[in-house]
Amino acid sequence: MAVDHILAELKALAARPLAEATAPPKGLYHAPEILAREQEKVFAKGWLCAGREDEIPAPGDYMTYELGPQPVILVRGKDGAVRAHANTCRHRMMRLVEGHGNTSRFTCPYHAWTYGIDGRLAAAPHMERTNCFDRDKLGLASVRCEIYQGWIYLTLDSDAPPVAVQLASLTPVIERYGQEHYRTIFTEEHVWDTNWKCLTENFMESYHLPVAHRETVGANFTVAENEFGEVGEDEDFAFQYFTKTEGAPVGRAHPANDRLEGDWRHTSVMPTVFPSHMYVLAPDHLWYLSLQPDGVGRTRIRYGAALAPEVIDSADDSHALIAEKKAFLDKVQVEDRHVVEGIFRGAGSPLATSGPLSWMEQENHQFARYLARRLCD
Ligand code: FES
Ligand SMILES: [Fe+2]
Incomplete structure (x- = not known):
């Protein structure tokens, strides 16, 4: 048809x-x-549920989710908030982490660029001769993430109205x-x-x-x-x-x-x-x-x-x-x-x-x- x-x-x-x-x-x-x-x-427009907030209760707790074509890291920050980062390294786009766990940083398994749980790039080895390397501009991309009644919702749509x-x-x-x-x-x-x-x-x-x-x-x-x-x-x-x-x-x-x-x-x-x-x-x-x-x-x-x-x-x-x-x-x-x-x-x-x-x-x-x-x- x-x-x-x-x-x-x-x-x-x-x-x-x-x-x-x-x-x-x-x-x-x-x-x-x-x-x-x-x-x-x-x-690509709607809010999708990635799970429940109590799956990552403590600072540094993280889990991963595939939001359509976008791999995502969900992590509880030191301030208690849940954040969603793109699970793709800012160097050559390697996936940073799999599964779930607790960590103070995410280190890329390819060349060891290392990000804080807030998504900021903390370290990258052997980049001192690279003029276009600006650590402050190479944090992980963030993904819209909202908590509603204990649920974690994600969307790739910047225009979607809030879940609540x-x-x-x-x-x-x-x-x-x-x-x-x-x-x-x-x-x-x-x-x-x-x-x-x-x-x-x-x-x-x-x-x-x-x-x-x-x-x-x-x-x-x-x-x-x-x-x-x-x-x-x-x-x-x-x-x-x-x-x-x-x-x-x-x-x-x-x-x-x-x-x-x-x-x-x-x-x-x-x-x-x-x-x-x-x-x-x-x-x-x-x-x-x-x-x-x-x-x-x-x-x-x-x-x-x-x-x-x-x-x-x-x-x-x-x-x-x-x-x-x-x-x-x-x-x-x-x-x-x-x-x-x-x-x-x-x-x-x-x-x-x-x-x-x-x-x-x-x-x-x-x-x-x-x-x-x-x-x-
Ligand atoms: S792709 Fe992540 S450090 Fe190179
Ligand atoms: Fe049923």
């Missing part, structure tokens, strides 16, 4: 009400030209949970064989919970209590609420939780920050995915989880508790991987056509409208 035709179909879909909406045209998931447009108009502005109407809903105090229990990187939008759309709808996840997060889930947050037409996020019935192993406030009251004690909020940061924020835990495309049929996933502080503090054996929570979420991941890789293969088949959406897929339609706003102009 020609790209113009795919985009025209997407635009027409975005204009329809939910009751008249289908899933997007299948070409949206498979056309390389669509991916190129997404890289330019979605991923973009998510202003979400803040009063989620701040009651105190998620910035939740403690990260793991962060992992995965690559799945699917289009990134199959994963975003899958995470955003609870329609599949009682079916694909009947043995995990679909249990103790009441369809009648699945509600959607009110979001303005042009906002770049969506969210929903769901509840967990009594006896549910996850999703209910610990007795020592004094932040949440009434129904909030068994209610979760599930925000998706477009394009690709999505999470479940529950009274006792959170878990998230942050996605980037790596080809039309490959998606890089940062996957992690955190527990409310009282949940960890009251555990007899916190290692066993963390292992148990992770095993549960890993099982959910296996269930999701099966469907999102299956959808991608299905969308590439000649007889496939996208069908009508349920009311439970309201956010998928909001996402289609977001894509139309970004891709169709």
Whole structure:
């Protein structure tokens, strides 16, 4: 299908009400030209989530992240602030550092140019005969980095409005949970064989919970209590609420939780920050995915989880508790991987056509409208 035709179909879909909406045209998931447009108009513009602030709690703690084509170092400064530097040496552009750790400086493995954690060039050997060497002008390039509710967001777009502005109407809903105090229990990187939008759309709808996840997060889930947050037409996020019935192993406030009251004690909020940061924020835990495309049929996933502080503090054996929570979420991941890789293969088949959406897929339609706003102009 020609790209113009795919985009025209997407635009027409975005204009329809939910009751008249289908899933997007299948070409949206498979056309390389669509991916190129997404890289330019979605991923180079939006805020992407690089993880959680508590992964680098102490001065000198750092971790790396691939922001599209730009490798980034995230580091906690001596002043306590998190900064993002380009992970590319100012000499001959070598990558400075991999993984995560704690350091007082970054020394390039190629010729040992050495940078402070503030990004300034501190030393460079054998440059005394070079007239155009000016140490003060050779600091690491900085990348826009903002902290919002414990999340680290990055963008390459100097014009993007601040995260807290973009998510202003979400803040009063989620701040009651105190998620910035939740403690990260793991962060992992995965690559799945699917289009990134199959994963975003899958995470955003609870329609599949009682079916694909009947043995995990679909249990103790009441369809009648699945509600959607009110979001303005042009906002770049969506969210929903769901509840967990009594006896549910996850999703209910610990007795020592004094932040949440009434129904909030068994209610979760599930925000998706477009394009690709999505999470479940529950009274006792959170878990998230942050996605980037790596080809039309490959998606890089940062996957992690955190527990409310009282949940960890009251555990007899916190290692066993963390292992148990992770095993549960890993099982959910296996269930999701099966469907999102299956959808991608299905969308590439000649007889496939996208069908009508349920009311439970309201956010998928909001996402289609977001894509139309970004891709169709
Ligand atoms: S490329 Fe880094 S010191 Fe030469
Ligand atoms: Fe799922």
